[in-house]
Amino acid sequence: xxxxxxxxxxxxxxxxxxxxxxxxxxxxxxxxxxxxxxxxxxxxxxxxxxxxxxxxxxxxxxxxxxxxxxxxxxxxxxxxxxxxxxxxxxxxxxxxxxxxxxxxxxxxxxxxxxxxxxxxxxxxxxxxxxxxxxxxxxxxxxxxxxxx
Numbered sequence: 001x002x003x004x005x006x007x008x009x010x011x012x013x014x015x016x017x018x019x020x021x022x023x024x025x026x027x028x029x030x031x032x033x034x035x036x037x038x039x040x041x042x043x044x045x046x047x048x049x050x051x052x053x054x055x056x057x058x059x060x061x062x063x064x065x066x067x068x069x070x071x072x073x074x075x076x077x078x079x080x081x082x083x084x085x086x087x088x089x090x091x092x093x094x095x096x097x098x099x100x101x102x103x104x105x106x107x108x109x110x111x112x113x114x115x116x117x118x119x120x121x122x123x124x125x126x127x128x129x130x131x132x133x134x135x136x137x138x139x140x141x142x143x144x145x146x147x148x
C-alpha cells in the first residue's frame with residue numbers, strides 16, 4: 001500500500017511539473033526599439049467554442065505612439081491576459097480611442113495561439129499619428145506619418 005501511495009505522489013509531482021512547463025509562454029517576437037506601455041482594457045469577448053478557449057480584448061494606450069511601442073504593448077497585453085484567463089488563444093486589438101473602440105480603427109493587434117506549433121505569434125502595428133478630436137462627438141484625426 002505504501003508503494004502505491006508513493007508511486008501516486010511521484011506521478012502527481014511529475015504531472016504537475018509538466019503542466020507547469022506547458023504553461024510557460026512561447027517566446028514573443030522581439031520588437032527592437034519598442035517598449036511596452038501601459039494599456040487599458042476597453043472590452044472583452046469570449047469567442048470559445050466546444051474545442052477551443054479563445055478570447056478577444058480591445059485595448060487603448062495613449063502612451064504607445066510609435067510603431068514599435070504599439071507592437072510591444074499588444075504583445076505584453078497578450079501575455080498578461082493569457083496568464084490571467086488561461087485561454088488558448090489571446091487576440092488583442094489596440095484601437096485609437098475608447099470612444100470609437102470596436103469600430104475598425106485599429107492601430108495594432110496581436111494574435112497569440114499558445115499551442116500552435118508553427119506560428120504562435122502574429123503581430124501587426126501601424127505608424128499612423130493619432131490626434132485627439134476637437135470634442136467628444138468627433139472622431140480622432142488620423143494623420144499618415146510623413147516619409148523622410
